[in-house]
Amino acid sequence: xxxxxxxxxxxxxxxxxxxxxxxxxxxxxxxxxxxxxxxxxxxxxxxxxxxxxxxxxxxxxxxxxxxxxxxxxxxxxxxxxxxxxxxxxxxxxxxxxxxxxxxxxxxxxxxxxxxxxxxxxxxxxxxxxxxxxxxxxxxxxxxxxx
Amino acid sequence: xxxxxxxxxxxxxxxxxxxxxxxxxxxxxxxxxxxxxxxxxxxxxxxxxxxxxxxxxxxxxxxxxxxxxxxxxxxxxxxxxxxxxxxxxxxxxxxxxxxxxxxxxxxxxxxxxxxxxxxxxxxxxxxxxxxxxxxxxxxxxxxxxxxxxxxxxxxxxxxxxxxxxxxxxxxxxxxxxxxxxxxxxxxxxxxxxxxxxxxxxxxxxxxxxxxxxxxxxxxxxxxxxxxxxxxxxxxxxxxxxxxxxxxxxxxxxxxxxxxxxxxxxxxxxxxxxxxxxxxxxxxxxxxxxxxxxxxxxxxxxxxxxxxxxxxxxxxxxxxxxxxxxxxxxxxxxxxxxxxxxxxxxxxxxxxxxxxxxxxxxxxxxxxxxxxxxxxxxxxxxxxxxxxxxxxxxxxxxxxxxxxxxxxxxxxxx
Numbered sequence: 001x002x003x004x005x006x007x008x009x010x011x012x013x014x015x016x017x018x019x020x021x022x023x024x025x026x027x028x029x030x031x032x033x034x035x036x037x038x039x040x041x042x043x044x045x046x047x048x049x050x051x052x053x054x055x056x057x058x059x060x061x062x063x064x065x066x067x068x069x070x071x072x073x074x075x076x077x078x079x080x081x082x083x084x085x086x087x088x089x090x091x092x093x094x095x096x097x098x099x100x101x102x103x104x105x106x107x108x109x110x111x112x113x114x115x116x117x118x119x120x121x122x123x124x125x126x127x128x129x130x131x132x133x134x135x136x137x138x139x140x141x142x143x144x145x146x
Numbered sequence: 147x148x149x150x151x152x153x154x155x156x157x158x159x160x161x162x163x164x165x166x167x168x169x170x171x172x173x174x175x176x177x178x179x180x181x182x183x184x185x186x187x188x189x190x191x192x193x194x195x196x197x198x199x200x201x202x203x204x205x206x207x208x209x210x211x212x213x214x215x216x217x218x219x220x221x222x223x224x225x226x227x228x229x230x231x232x233x234x235x236x237x238x239x240x241x242x243x244x245x246x247x248x249x250x251x252x253x254x255x256x257x258x259x260x261x262x263x264x265x266x267x268x269x270x271x272x273x274x275x276x277x278x279x280x281x282x283x284x285x286x287x288x289x290x291x292x293x294x295x296x297x298x299x300x301x302x303x304x305x306x307x308x309x310x311x312x313x314x315x316x317x318x319x320x321x322x323x324x325x326x327x328x329x330x331x332x333x334x335x336x337x338x339x340x341x342x343x344x345x346x347x348x349x350x351x352x353x354x355x356x357x358x359x360x361x362x363x364x365x366x367x368x369x370x371x372x373x374x375x376x377x378x379x380x381x382x383x384x385x386x387x388x389x390x391x392x393x394x395x396x397x398x399x400x401x402x403x404x405x406x407x408x409x410x411x412x413x414x415x416x417x418x419x420x421x422x423x424x425x426x427x428x429x430x431x432x433x434x435x436x437x438x439x440x441x442x443x444x445x446x447x448x449x450x451x452x453x454x455x456x457x458x459x460x461x462x463x464x465x466x467x468x469x470x471x472x473x474x475x476x477x478x479x480x481x482x483x484x485x486x487x488x489x490x491x492x493x494x495x496x497x498x499x500x501x502x503x504x505x506x507x508x509x510x511x512x513x514x515x516x517x518x519x520x521x522x523x524x525x526x527x528x529x530x531x532x533x534x535x536x537x538x539x540x541x542x543x544x545x546x547x548x549x550x551x552x553x554x555x556x557x558x559x
Contacts (some may be wrong), residue, residue: 087410089156117174125152129176138174145170
C-alpha cells in the first residue's frame, strides 16, 4: 500500500511533497487533514520556500524517540543565524510544531542573552519607542546589568 | 519596506528563556517589553521555562570565616569554580559568623541574622534575590519575645502560588518546661501573652502586605516541637520540619514531619515510617516527592563505625502508606559525614567533618568529591545546599543591593 502524500505550498508558491503520517506532526496540518481530508494543496502563506524546506527536513527525520531531543537541538544549532532561526520559529508556530518552536526560541535566547539594547532591538525587529531620558531612568536602576 | 514584526507569542517565548540579568536590560528595549516583563504572568512563565532549561543548585559554604555562595549547574559534574561564585552583599551584625539560611524558593533566599544557635524574634530577616540583586528586609514582628524567658524561634519560608506571594512564618516557642500537651490537665505555665490554649505563637509575613499577622496554631498536633537547630524543606506548597512530641517524659523520642501550608496557612503532620519515628532524620525532596534521609552521621554523639544512609521517598504526598525506600548505603570503612540534601536524581550531597562536600551516587553508591578546598572549621549547620531557581521576584518591592565594588567606589568619592 502506498503511503499517502500531502503537498504544501510556500509563500512564494513552491510546492513540497511530504508523507501524510510525517506531516501530521504539525498540529495545524493534522487538524486540516481531519476536517476535510486535505486532498488538495495546503497553502502556507507566511512561510517562505527556504524555511519550508527546513521544516520538511525536520519533519522527515527518522529518530528514535530517546534521541529526538538531541536531534532537535542539533538541528537548530546547525542553523545558527538569528534571522533563519526566527523564520523557523515562526513557521513552527504557524504549523504548531511545539518541539521545533521551543528549540528555535531557545537557541535565539541563547544567542541574544548578552546583546546590548540596540543589538536586541535589531535582532528581534523592535522599534525603540523610548526617549533617551526614559531609557536612562530604567537603566540607572540596574546599571550593573548593562 | 518596513521590517515585518514578529508575533508576540514568539517574542514572549524567547524572552521567557533569558537569564534574569538579560531581562533587566530588556526592560529598556521598548514600552511594551517593560510592561510584559513586569507582568505576573510573564514572571511565572519565565520562572518555569528558564529554570527547566537551567536546573541549578544554591550552595553556601563558610571558608576561612567568609560566607561563600555559589550557584551550580545540576549536571553530572556539579562543579564549583570562579564562574559559579556569586557575590554576597550582606554582613551579619550578630555574633554569628554567617547568616542562617531559612530556605531558598523560587529565586528568593530567606536569611536570618541570628546568633548561630537560637533564633529570636528580634533577629533581622532578609529576603534576597541574587539574580537581580534585590532584597527586602522584613519589619520586626509585633510579638516581642523579650518578655518571655528562654523562648526560641523557628522560621519557615515559601512561595504561595495562589496569591503569587512569598511568605515567612515564625513560630515562637515557650520554654520546653512549660509546654504541655493540649490534652493534659496540668495547669499552664505559659506567660499570659501565649493565651490559654496556644502552645506556640505563630505569625505570618507576606511580601505583598509587608506586615506580620497572627495565625492560629492548632491544638491537635502530637509532634510540634522543632529542634532549635531546625532546617526546613519547601515542597508541594508546604514548609516541612522534623518535629518531636514534647510531652514531658516522652523525651522527644517520637517524631513526625510538621507541615505548614503556605497558601491555606494551616499546620499539619505527616507520619514517618514507624521504624524511623524515633530516629534523627532530615527532610529533603527528590524531584517532586518528599524524602527522608536517615543517617548514622546525623547524631554526633556516640561512637561511629562507618556511615550509613537510608533514603525514603513518599510516592504520594501526605500518604504515609506510600513511604518507599529509595536506597540504603553502608560504608563500613569510612566515616563520611552529614547528609545535606538530595538532588533531583536522588544523589546525596554530604558534608564531611572538615566541611568538604561529597556526592553519593544514587544508583551505584560510589562517592566523588565535589568540593575539597574547605578548611577545617568546627561549626555545625553552616553549609547549605538547595535547589535554585532564577526569578524576577522582588523586582517591584524592596531595594536594590549595591555590590561591594560599587559601595567601595561610593565611599572613595
